[in-house]
Amino acid sequence: FNTNLRGAWLVSKYVCRRMRDAKQGGGSVINISSAAALNRALLPGSLAYASSKIALDMVTKIMALELGVDKIRVNSIAPGVFKSEITENLVQQKRFHNAVFKAVPLRTFGTTDPALTSVVRYLIHNSSQYVSGNVFIVDGGGTLPGVPIFSSL
Known part of the structure; x- marks a missing residue:
């Protein structure tokens, strides 16, 4: 809780003061949440x-x-399941791999580049000047309601 919430808030608070004091016409703060914060990605033990x-x-x-x-x-x-240093061992487990492939419509794990970096590039760019207060879900469709485990198509 201290790292995920308090740490992000304290860093953002400091950076935003600097942005405001610099009088450069604003800026962009990007927090990294998780699909675990969304109703479709609830898991036991993740309280x-x-x-x-x-x-x-x-x-x-x-x-x-x-x-x-x-x-x-x-x-x-809010990223879904991504291949990273933290999840390296987890994504190699066949049981986990199979569960993700049943629940994620795109049938793959995310990668930080380009899946996350492209969203970050957009949010820091001037083309997103009218975008604020949003949670961007990058999860291969894993948090969509009604993800079919079995297809009738």
Whole structure:
């Protein structure tokens, strides 16, 4: 909870003060949430993690409300299952691999580049000047309601 919520909030608070004081016309804050904060990605044993990430999504929205006057945009990215150093051993387990492939319509794991980096590039670019207070879900469709485990097509 301290890292996922408090740490992100303290860093954002410091950075936003610097953005405001620089008088450069705003900026962009991007919080990294998780699909675990969404109703379709609830897992047993994830109480602290999921709670901290959904709280971070709310912090994102409140910060967007409060900092909009300073032209500071605040958004969040909620990734699904990604191949990374943290998940390396997990994604290699056949049982986990099969479960993800049944639940994720795109039938693959995400990778940080380009899946996450492309969203980050968009959010820091001037083309997103009217985008604030949103949670961008990058999960291969895994949090869609009604994901078919068996297809009739």
